[in-house]
Amino acid sequence: MAIPARPTHRGLRRSPETLPRLITPALHEAAARLLDDILGGPGAADARMDRFFRAQPRLGPKDRGVIAETVYGSLRHHRLLCAFAQTAEPRRVVAAWLAAFEGYNARQLQALGVAHPEALVAAARSDRDIYPFAVSASLPDWLAARLATLLPASEHGAAATALLAPAPLDIRTNTLKTDRAALQQSLARTGHDLSPTPLSPWGLRRAARAGLFRTPEFAAGHFEVQDEGSQLIAPLLEPRRGERIVDYCAGAGGKTLHLSALLANSGMLYAFDTSQKRLGRLRERATRAGCDNIRIQTLETGPDNRLKRLYGKIDRVLVDAPCSGTGTVRRSPDIKWRLAEERVTELAGQARAILTQAARLVRPGGRLLYVTCSVLREENEDVIADFLAEHGGDYTPIDTHGVLTRRGIPLSAQAIDAGPSLRLWPHRHGTDGFFAQILQRG
Numbered sequence: 001m002a003i004p005a006r007p008t009h010r011g012l013r014r015s016p017e018t019l020p021r022l023i024t025p026a027l028h029e030a031a032a033r034l035l036d037d038i039l040g041g042p043g044a045a046d047a048r049m050d051r052f053f054r055a056q057p058r059l060g061p062k063d064r065g066v067i068a069e070t071v072y073g074s075l076r077h078h079r080l081l082c083a084f085a086q087t088a089e090p091r092r093v094v095a096a097w098l099a100a101f102e103g104y105n106a107r108q109l110q111a112l113g114v115a116h117p118e119a120l121v122a123a124a125r126s127d128r129d130i131y132p133f134a135v136s137a138s139l140p141d142w143l144a145a146r147l148a149t150l151l152p153a154s155e156h157g158a159a160a161t162a163l164l165a166p167a168p169l170d171i172r173t174n175t176l177k178t179d180r181a182a183l184q185q186s187l188a189r190t191g192h193d194l195s196p197t198p199l200s201p202w203g204l205r206r207a208a209r210a211g212l213f214r215t216p217e218f219a220a221g222h223f224e225v226q227d228e229g230s231q232l233i234a235p236l237l238e239p240r241r242g243e244r245i246v247d248y249c250a251g252a253g254g255k256t257l258h259l260s261a262l263l264a265n266s267g268m269l270y271a272f273d274t275s276q277k278r279l280g281r282l283r284e285r286a287t288r289a290g291c292d293n294i295r296i297q298t299l300e301t302g303p304d305n306r307l308k309r310l311y312g313k314i315d316r317v318l319v320d321a322p323c324s325g326t327g328t329v330r331r332s333p334d335i336k337w338r339l340a341e342e343r344v345t346e347l348a349g350q351a352r353a354i355l356t357q358a359a360r361l362v363r364p365g366g367r368l369l370y371v372t373c374s375v376l377r378e379e380n381e382d383v384i385a386d387f388l389a390e391h392g393g394d395y396t397p398i399d400t401h402g403v404l405t406r407r408g409i410p411l412s413a414q415a416i417d418a419g420p421s422l423r424l425w426p427h428r429h430g431t432d433g434f435f436a437q438i439l440q441r442g
């Protein structure tokens with residue numbers, strides 16, 4: 001497969017002024033152990049990192065910061081770093097990260113006990129175009145091949161670059177308590193400078209998260225952390241005050257809380273999920289956010305007979321389906337290395353079953369919204385096509401871009417794919433990758 005355009009690593013590399021204090025041999029060793037632990041074990045990188053740090057109580061916050069940044073960088077660029085290092089041995093991969101993206105020279109690597117440091121530095125500074133696209137983009141072959149079928153060739157390089165970059169921190173203003181301008185001003189008073197997000201009218205953005213969770217504004221529920229792309233999902237449902245809404249895969253409630261605010265705390269917002277733990281987090285967040293129109297219910301896996309009483313009665317149903325998360329690799333780069341290609345088929349099957357189950361709740365004339373944070377067609381357009389093949393007489397796809405425009409969120413014409421679905425991409429929109437399709441019940 002020939003993919004002409006390349007990712008650029010410019011801008012992903014630190015300038016000498018922003019180099020962190022030099023890593024010590026002990027921190028290098030700790031970063032290598034953590035990298036190995038994340039790549040070798042089950043579970044998400046952030047959870048494994050939390051556990052690792054809990055087991056190392058003597059590490060101070062600065063050391064943890066250096067380790068976390070080193071490990072996340074090494075995860076993002078893992079395939080390219082293995083090529084530089086000519087091995088997947090974690091200490092050498094971390095050393096390749098330091099040479100390629102943190103500006104370390106051979107003498108500094110030698111001080112860390114790295115063998116043959118000159119060879120590593122030479123490889124790390126070599127022309128990256130000598131590597132195949134999937135290596136320089138640090139993607140598994142199967143994922144690089146699928147990306148190539150999803151985007152025009154002219155966008156492959158930009159897409160790969162954006163998928164390699166760390167995501168900014170986006171927050172969503174809780175309009176039950178404040179507005180965006182007031183929140184921006186009050187956070188600025190304590191040195192937290194954030195800028196309005198370009199697409200979401202509720203969003204504020206900054207490059208790093210430092211300290212935002214310790215602000216009085218957070219404690220008072222004036223904002224929630226939510227990627228800007230995710231902030232564009234609840235408005236697609238166009239909730240109206242007083243309606244009955246279901247968030248079928250509510251999880252910890254990112255979109256539920258937004259729906260509650262759009263409903264101005266009116267109506268009835270059912271938050272369902274099979275994970276009691278995630279719904280527990282939603283409960284805490286809803287209390288902090290002052291949402292009191294949410295009714296939380298843990299579902300059985302598979303059809304849940306307790307839902308029968310709601311069949312055909314709900315005005316709007318959101319299905320934010322469990323998926324591969326391939327749109328979120330900026331935040332969770334470990335997904336690239338943990339996700340097996342075969343798992344995508346399983347996830348798509350699960351999403352199909354959930355969509356069919358959730359559709360039973362929609363009243364005639366009501367709306368069903370299917371969403372994933374996957375970029376893969378199998379979990380997106382293919383799931384909708386199968387659903388329509390089965391329920392085509394009942395449901396009609398609605399143009400999602402038209403709805404966004406009506407809600408004051410127009411996407412530029414170049415950033416839109418043909419067809420009624422919404423696809424958000426890091427390189428086009430600066431958001432995580434999302435797919436959304438609105439279906440109107442006749």
Ligand SMILES: C[S@@+](CC[C@H](N)C(=O)[O-])C[C@H]1O[C@@H](n2cnc3c(N)ncnc32)[C@H](O)[C@@H]1O
Pocket residue numbers: 248249250251252253254255256272273274275278299300301302320321322323354
């Ligand atoms: C993409 S996450 C939801 C994220 C959430 N909507 C948010 O915005 O924060 C998908 C969720 O689906 C849930 N889930 C998995 N199987 C399910 C099922 N059969 N029925 C309902 N929810 C399910 C998972 O527990 C997970 O929380």
